[in-house]
Amino acid sequence: MGLSRREFLKRTAALTAASYVGMNLPISMEGEAQATDADSWHPGTCRLCGSGCRLELGVKDGRAVALRGISKSRTNFGYLCMKGMLFYKLMGDNHPDRLKKPLYRARKDQPFKEISWDEALDIAAREFANAVKKHGNDSVAYYGSGQALTEETYIFQKVMRGGLRTNNVEGNPRLCMASAVGGYITSFGADEPIGSYDNFERASCFFIIGSNTAEAHPVLFRRIMRRKMDHRDTVKVINADPRISPTSRIADLDLVFEPGTDLALLNAMAHVIVNEKLYDQDFINNYSTFRKGKDKKQVSFEEYRKFLEDYTPEKVAQLCRGNMTAEKIRTAARWFATSEGTMSIWTMGINQRIRGVWANNLIHNLHILTGQLCRPGADSFSLTGQPNACGGVREGGGLCHILPAHRLVKKDKLRHQVEKLWGIPEGRIPPKPGYHTVAMFEAVNQGKIKAIWINCTSPAQSLPNCDKYKKGMARDDVFMVVSDIFPTRTTELANLILPTAFIFEKTGVYGCTERRSQLTRKAVNAPGEAKPEVWMVREWALRLSRELNDPVIKKCVEPFMGKEPDYELPRSIWMEYTQKLTKGRDNDLSGATYEVLAKLPDGVQWPAPTEAFALKGGTDIKFVRGIDPLADKHAQNEMPYQFYGPAHPDRKLWIWLRPQKGPAEMPDEEYPFYLSTGRIIDHWHTSSMTGRVMELVRANPYAFVEINPKDAEKLGIKPNDMVEVVSRRGRNVLPAKVYVGPCEGMVFVYWHDMAEDRMINRVTKDAFDPGSKEPEFKICACRIKKVSGPKPLKPFIVEMS
Amino acid sequence: MPIGGFVVNVHPDFIETALDALKAMKGLEIHGSDDKGNVIVVLESDTSEQMEQQVKSIMAVEQVLSVGLTYFNAEDEVEKIEAGILRPGRSFGKKQFQ
Numbered sequence: 001m002g003l004s005r006r007e008f009l010k011r012t013a014a015l016t017a018a019s020y021v022g023m024n025l026p027i028s029m030e031g032e033a034q035a036t037d038a039d040s041w042h043p044g045t046c047r048l049c050g051s052g053c054r055l056e057l058g059v060k061d062g063r064a065v066a067l068r069g070i071s072k073s074r075t076n077f078g079y080l081c082m083k084g085m086l087f088y089k090l091m092g093d094n095h096p097d098r099l100k101k102p103l104y105r106a107r108k109d110q111p112f113k114e115i116s117w118d119e120a121l122d123i124a125a126r127e128f129a130n131a132v133k134k135h136g137n138d139s140v141a142y143y144g145s146g147q148a149l150t151e152e153t154y155i156f157q158k159v160m161r162g163g164l165r166t167n168n169v170e171g172n173p174r175l176c177m178a179s180a181v182g183g184y185i186t187s188f189g190a191d192e193p194i195g196s197y198d199n200f201e202r203a204s205c206f207f208i209i210g211s212n213t214a215e216a217h218p219v220l221f222r223r224i225m226r227r228k229m230d231h232r233d234t235v236k237v238i239n240a241d242p243r244i245s246p247t248s249r250i251a252d253l254d255l256v257f258e259p260g261t262d263l264a265l266l267n268a269m270a271h272v273i274v275n276e277k278l279y280d281q282d283f284i285n286n287y288s289t290f291r292k293g294k295d296k297k298q299v300s301f302e303e304y305r306k307f308l309e310d311y312t313p314e315k316v317a318q319l320c321r322g323n324m325t326a327e328k329i330r331t332a333a334r335w336f337a338t339s340e341g342t343m344s345i346w347t348m349g350i351n352q353r354i355r356g357v358w359a360n361n362l363i364h365n366l367h368i369l370t371g372q373l374c375r376p377g378a379d380s381f382s383l384t385g386q387p388n389a390c391g392g393v394r395e396g397g398g399l400c401h402i403l404p405a406h407r408l409v410k411k412d413k414l415r416h417q418v419e420k421l422w423g424i425p426e427g428r429i430p431p432k433p434g435y436h437t438v439a440m441f442e443a444v445n446q447g448k449i450k451a452i453w454i455n456c457t458s459p460a461q462s463l464p465n466c467d468k469y470k471k472g473m474a475r476d477d478v479f480m481v482v483s484d485i486f487p488t489r490t491t492e493l494a495n496l497i498l499p500t501a502f503i504f505e506k507t508g509v510y511g512c513t514e515r516r517s518q519l520t521r522k523a524v525n526a527p528g529e530a531k532p533e534v535w536m537v538r539e540w541a542l543r544l545s546r547e548l549n550d551p552v553i554k555k556c557v558e559p560f561m562g563k564e565p566d567y568e569l570p571r572s573i574w575m576e577y578t579q580k581l582t583k584g585r586d587n588d589l590s591g592a593t594y595e596v597l598a599k600l601p602d603g604v605q606w607p608a609p610t611e612a613f614a615l616k617g618g619t620d621i622k623f624v625r626g627i628d629p630l631a632d633k634h635a636q637n638e639m640p641y642q643f644y645g646p647a648h649p650d651r652k653l654w655i656w657l658r659p660q661k662g663p664a665e666m667p668d669e670e671y672p673f674y675l676s677t678g679r680i681i682d683h684w685h686t687s688s689m690t691g692r693v694m695e696l697v698r699a700n701p702y703a704f705v706e707i708n709p710k711d712a713e714k715l716g717i718k719p720n721d722m723v724e725v726v727s728r729r730g731r732n733v734l735p736a737k738v739y740v741g742p743c744e745g746m747v748f749v750y751w752h753d754m755a756e757d758r759m760i761n762r763v764t765k766d767a768f769d770p771g772s773k774e775p776e777f778k779i780c781a782c783r784i785k786k787v788s789g790p791k792p793l794k795p796f797i798v799e800m801s
Numbered sequence: 802m803p804i805g806g807f808v809v810n811v812h813p814d815f816i817e818t819a820l821d822a823l824k825a826m827k828g829l830e831i832h833g834s835d836d837k838g839n840v841i842v843v844l845e846s847d848t849s850e851q852m853e854q855q856v857k858s859i860m861a862v863e864q865v866l867s868v869g870l871t872y873f874n875a876e877d878e879v880e881k882i883e884a885g886i887l888r889p890g891r892s893f894g895k896k897q898f899q
Contacts, residue, residue, distance in 0.1 A: 006802070006804070006845070009804045009874050010804055010830070010843050010845065012806070012872065012874075013804050013805060013806030013843045013871075013872045013873075013874070014806055014830070014832040014833075014841055014843045015806075016806045016871050016872040017806040017807055017808050017832070017841045017842070017843075017871045017872065018832065018833060018841045020808055020869075020871055021808055021835065021837075021839040021841075023833050023835060023839065023841060024833075025832050025833050025841065027832070037874055037876075058874070060876060063879050063883075064879070065874065065875060065876040065879050066872075066873060066874040066875065066876065067870075067872070067873045068871065068872045068873070069870070069871050069872075071871075078871055079808070079869035079870065079871065080869070080870040080871070080873075081869075081870065082853065082856060082870065088873075088875065088879075089849075089875075089882075093882075093883070094879060094882055095882075096882075218867070219869070221867070222810070222867045222869055225810065225866050225867055226810070229810075229812070229813060229837075229838065229866065230837065249866070250866070
């Protein structure tokens with residue numbers, strides 16, 4: 001007798017879960033072959049964080065109806081989190097708020113009108129062309145996203161640089177990843193982590209700093225948790241953060257420090273390692289040099305030792321406050337140095353600092369000193385926030401100073417290489433990098449940028465001190481194109497809104513945190529007239545070429561002409577990027593064709609210079625001979641590690657002398673509290689996607705301000721009271737959560753809320769790291785005050801129709 | 802009516818306590834567990850919103866360390882959306898444009 005449909009689905013659910021942990025259940029599906037839960041299953045990547053979780057989308061009658069993890073995927077082993085569970089609702093016709101038609105208004109005080117794609121692309125081309133003719137090539141700009149597919153970022157930047165002759169190409173990874181990029185390049189000579197996620201199962205010590213992994217990367221956190229619980233006596237977890245978070249649940253040692261004292265803490269750990277001789281002398285001798293200052297001057301170990309004298313654990317514990325003691329710093333340093341494999345993990349807490357690059361350097365220092373690199377379980381591993389910040393923006397040329405495949409704009413040789421590979425005249429790409437993100441929106445404010453295309457991101461909400469930059473975006477002499485799937489705070493300021501296809505509605509590659517590229521093919525139709533960006537850019541470039549009477553612009557998209565947009569077009573772009581641009585570079589993806597990617601459950605880690613090598617999954621540890629083919633190719637001696645990174649001609653890892661540097665704005669009498677911001681498990685970024693899924697909205701309908709109970713008592717603030725958070729830049733009014741999370745003297749606000757009163761980036765500061773140009777979202781000064789008792793609030797989402 | 806398959810990880814020292822807490826929950830079936838603290842859980846609910854609340858309740862159990870989704874089917878909900886009975890994330894906030 002057949003099972004009922006519900007019973008069939010429940011058994012499917014139970015057996016799927018049991019198969020993940022090798023459990024045999026006393027139920028079976030025998031004789032149920034005729035029942036199905038989906039017509040077809042389509043492999044792809046979750047796009048709601050940077051972990052790169054692989055899943056299959058179940059499609060029935062052309063609609064997305066089910067999800068299951070891919071257990072063979074080495075990113076997530078089939079596990080998903082709640083964000084993944086709910087994102088099917090954003091696809092196809094499953095959500096009524098999706099943008100479905102191009103919308104246009106000539107002036108920003110007018111209502112939008114629906115127009116055709118032909119009209120929309122004509123307008124976009126005309127406005128950009130007019131700006132170029134009247135105000136020069138640098139009066140136009142592209143601002144992209146770590147959520148865009150690699151093919152999208154690549155074709156946008158190609159048309160901007162090679163076609164419109166400007167390096168005004170930026171992306172929101174500047175706001176989250178740029179300091180990690182700077183750190184990897186200056187410490188290791190090459191961007192992106194050396195190792196892989198599989199160190200989670202091999203590490204004996206985890207040093208988590210400035211990352212609430214449990215909430216921001218729950219599926220990866222599960223792996224760390226499993227490692228700890230399976231080896232409770234031998235695996236140590238150190239969690240260093242100004243705020244106690246759910247990540248602390250598995251910590252053996254919590255280091256709570258005042259915001260902005262992180263550099264001193266890291267130097268104090270180095271002090272212990274050096275003074276107690278816990279370093280690896282051979283590793284230091286063979287593979288490293290010591291450096292300091294802007295001119296990267298080489299110094300001696302002795303000078304480094306003297307530099308560290310200022311950072312005794314006693315002195316630094318006093319500076320760090322929180323729960324810090326000298327003994328805790330010593331314990332952390334000893335565990336770090338002596339474990340069989342130590343893995344450091346960090347995200348925005350380290351990157352979003354006025355000296356984020358230095359903070360990254362100081363973590364890398366600890367690994368270089370102790371030789372905790374290039375072997376199982378040992379790695380200095382920055383986690384990414386967005387699904388394609390690494391693959392698209394860092395590797396594909398999505399920032400103002402970098403061309404595809406880690407080439408610097410300012411290097412003539414590398415620029416000319418790209419021009420040659422694109423078949424465009426030498427000198428076509430200008431030698432000067434464009435505006436970095438904060439400078440770009442400052443230029444919008446000043447009216448220097450006359451036309452900007454913003455793709456798949458919402459700077460009106462996500463920029464620090466966002467009110468200041470919204471003024472520029474609202475200018476009527478700034479023509480703004482915004483392509484996205486939903487209305488956002490930024491579409492409100494647009495002239496032209498272009499509806500885009502979502503993941504699984506188009507084809508392309510995401511490259512996640514661990515140098516891994518993964519393909520997602522189209523599985524369902526986009527709603528209405530929404531289109532893939534690659535099609536938009538190609539059609540726009542052809543029009544630009546006509547408007548400006550410039551055949552080179554057409555030349556930029558010529559290899560992609562006549563290709564259908566759902567597969568052949570992105571494939572041809574990927575082929576050009578991987579076969580021409582990455583070939584011979586450190587992120588060589590020549591072996592990772594669409595066909596190879598489609599054969600693997602979890603894609604390919606670069607370098608992967610041949611198809612045969614890519615089919616084995618690529619390189620899981622860079623720089624190690626016998627594992628990384630480029631380490632063998634570039635080997636100059638018999639040493640097992642070959643640090644061939646393009647930025648360090650001495651082929652060494654650099655240990656940096658970087659002093660403590662506090663935040664750009666310190667609390668004072670007028671603004672006595674530190675304000676820090678972050679992400680919550682259910683919401684992601686500006687919540688234009690997750691904010692629309694009712695389950696997630698109801699769980700955390702609005703942002704709140706977390707206040708330490710001791711501070712709350714002093715100020716007479718009770719849970720759910722409405723509290724004003726004011727800085728020199730702006731004001732929010734939010735309900736209070738009184739909670740032993742933030743340390744005393746600090747408040748914390750999640751940044752997903754779109755309501756004006758609760759949009760915390762109106763309050764944050766737009767000071768940025770002079771090296772990476774990444775803003776210091778994590779720290780500014782504020783004051784708080786109770787304004788009323790609890791008040792009912794409504795969630796707020798921007799709507800169009 | 803959505804159906805989800807989960808591996809719930811509970812602290813290995815407190816498996817029985819955790820199982821007792823989970824068993825008391827409505828709409829939750831336990832299909833098996835092992836001594837590492839892996840518990841196979843199937844949730845069914847009237848709406849995925851309700852399932853989200855169930856997941857929150859599981860996470861609130863003191864001995865639970867993580868909740869991992871492995872399978873999710875929401876065909877019924879998609880049909881409700883198509884029929885206009887359910888409108889996800891709709892109509893909060895004022896209308897911005899005409």
